[in-house]
Amino acid sequence: MAVIRLHLPPDRSYDIVCGRGILGQIGGRLSATGGRRAVVIADAAVSATHGRRVAESLADSGIQVLPVEIPAGEGSKSVAEAGRVWGLLADQAVDRNTHVVAVGGGVVGDLAGFVAATFARGIPVWQVPTTLVAQVDSAIGGKTGINLPAGKNLVGAFWQPSGVFADIDALATLPHxxxxxxxxxxxxxxxxxxxxxxxxxxxxxxxxxxxxxxxxxxxxxxxxxxxxxxxxxxxxxxxxxxxxxxxxxxxxxxxxxxxxxxxxxxxxxxxxxxxxxxxxxxxxxxxxxxxxxxxxxxxxxxxxxxxxxxxxxxxxxxxxxxxxxxxxxxxxxxxxxxxxxxxxxxxxxxxxxxxxxxxxxx
Ligand SMILES: NC(=O)c1ccc[n+]([C@@H]2O[C@H](COP(=O)([O-])OP(=O)(O)OC[C@H]3O[C@@H](n4cnc5c(N)ncnc54)[C@H](O)[C@@H]3O)[C@@H](O)[C@H]2O)c1
Ligand SMILES: [Zn+2]
Incomplete structure (x- = not known):
């Protein structure tokens, strides 16, 4: 396992944890930062596998979990999908002590990051990238956003994650x-x-x-x-x-x-x-x-x-x-x-x- 510290001003610095079979550590890390509730936003392709492991780790640390599944594909980086998730968060009375956990590729990372950046003027987000693109690129650096019919990534925000968990074992199921x-x-x-x-x-x-x-x-x-x-x-x-x-x-x-x-x-x-x-x-x-x-x-x-x-x-x-x-x-x-x-x-x-x-x- 390797931990890479991304150094920004203290409120935006975070660890990128890379390793094998590390999804079980998320609960401990998140609860150490004071998180008591988590919305696990997972790509439909991984919600039953990696998403579930993340949810179990959170629950084991005494964190209350709300699972949200996102349809696979670029189409989910939309105003409609962001609106649906905002609505779910509002229904659950999510506040700034609730953390978002994004489990999936760049699509779910960008969407969940954007929802977290904007809901209640910003709630913490953790990135759990499950594609190679997301592990080496999109989960790191805080660029979040959605697409408009006029173009890709036209609406977005810089919103650094509270942490990144890149589990290379999660890539085993990725299509070649x-x-x-x-x-x-x-x-x-x-x-x-x-x-x-x-x-x-x-x-x-x-x-x-x-x-x-x-x-x-x-x-x-x-x-x-x-x-x-x-x-x-x-x-x-x-x-x-x-x-x-x-x-x-x-x-x-x-x-x-x-x-x-x-x-x-x-x-x-x-x-x-x-x-x-x-x-x-x-x-x-x-x-x-x-x-x-x-x-x-x-x-x-x-x-x-x-x-x-x-x-x-x-x-x-x-x-x-x-x-x-x-x-x-x-x-x-x-x-x-x-x-x-x-x-x-x-x-x-x-x-x-x-x-x-x-x-x-x-
Ligand atoms: N924010 C940034 O800095 C940044 C950087 C690069 C790319 N991006 C964005 O990332 C998106 C592309 O990301 P991507 O390539 O990860 O695509 P993606 O999120 O669409 O994932 C690719 C496919 O793999 C499936 N999948 C994900 N994890 C899996 C797993 N472990 N096993 C099996 N299937 C799995 C998904 O359902 C999807 O069908 C684009 O929207 C792009 O704009 C953002
Ligand atoms: Zn690229």
Whole structure:
């Protein structure tokens, strides 16, 4: 087991606990902070398994539990679902001494976090991520939110959790495609922050695909620590440090939007997006020419795509228009997080459109 402390001002600092079979510790940790009631908000795919283990741990510590089940899928990050959960909390006379515990992937973490951020002007939330994406990314850092028909994550709040419990045993039931998709974000951490970790991923790719516990534990722990460190430096995405996490994501969001949500999993889009970003950086002379192929080789060994070949043709004009609208681009100019070597990235503005077209053409 590893405990990573995320250091922010005292009222917002917390522990990220990574390990095997740790869900039984939640009750003790939550009751130690004074929690007496808990609303366990769980994804339908895990409510009977991991959700139940969490509820039992809480009950064993004398905490009164209200279970709430959320339908699986991105559709639950909605105004309607947030409204339903607010209503349930109001019916139960939930007050600020009641804690929310989110059990599931990024969908439930973002929804439950947002509900906790807003109900009674904010009640504590604990994150129990059960997908790889959630363990290495979404459960850490306090970004919460829901979608609107006009776009993803348009309504949200920064609301740091009181603690995070990443139990790698919970990933055993994750479908293969979902699991592998999460590995794209793991590669991202190596590329943007940590060359040694990148080399370690190259040496351990096969074991990671096989979910070997020791390798999986190291990958989750290292990724969580790198995410925590950048959140400490830039809690609210103001200094620019947190922007590094968007490596591959300007391309990825365009692919997801143009392909239609659901065709590509987010991590698959990120894998292709990182390939494009690395090739763009090399084309601009910002990155050594051999690095894009090295990154592609690792990504491919993890079972992820490195090109749009399997997605079908996407219109370059449409992709460029979506990227120019991206939150990261100023004045509709194209702006990307680009690597300068393995382990370092920079935000690069005013990128020439012709270069981007070349990269998209493959
Ligand atoms: N807040 C942030 O900083 C942040 C960062 C990255 C992503 N996100 C958000 O996270 C969401 C994606 O998260 P995700 O990839 O975890 O998707 P998800 O929450 O939809 O989970 C993926 C699928 O796995 C199922 N599932 C979850 N845990 C399982 C388990 N242990 N066993 C079997 N099935 C399980 C779910 O029911 C779902 O069908 C997106 O909405 C994205 O916007 C947020
Ligand atoms: Zn991502």
């Amino acid at each position: 495609r979902e699991y592998v998709s999460g590995l794209a974000e793991v590669v991202k951490y190596g590329m943007i922050f940590d060359p040694d970790f990148f080399a370690w991923l190259e040496a351990n790719a096969a074991d990671l695909v096989a979910r070997s516990p020791d390798q999986l534990m190291h990958a989750v722990e290292r990724s969580a620590a790198l995410k925590a460190a950048v959140v400490e430096r830039d809690e609210r995405e103001i200094t620019g440090a947190r922007a590094a996490l968007n490596y591959g994501h300007t391309f990825a969001h365009a692919f997801e939007t143009a392909a239609g949500y659901g065709r590509l999993l987010h991590g698959e889009a990120v894998a292709i997006g990182m390939s494009c970003a690395a090739r763009l950086a090399a084309d601009m002379g910002r990155l050594a020419a051999d690095i894009p192929a090295r990154q592609d080789a690792l990504v491919a060994r993890l079972g992820l795509p490195v090109s749009l070949a399997g997605v079908g043709p996407l219109d370059a004009d449409e992709l460029l228009a979506i990227m120019a609208r991206d939150k990261k681009s100023l004045d509709r100019r194209l702006r990307f997080v680009l690597p300068s070597r393995i382990g370092a990235v920079a935000l690069v503005g005013d990128v020439d459109e012709a270069r981007v077209r070349r990269v998209l053409a493959g």
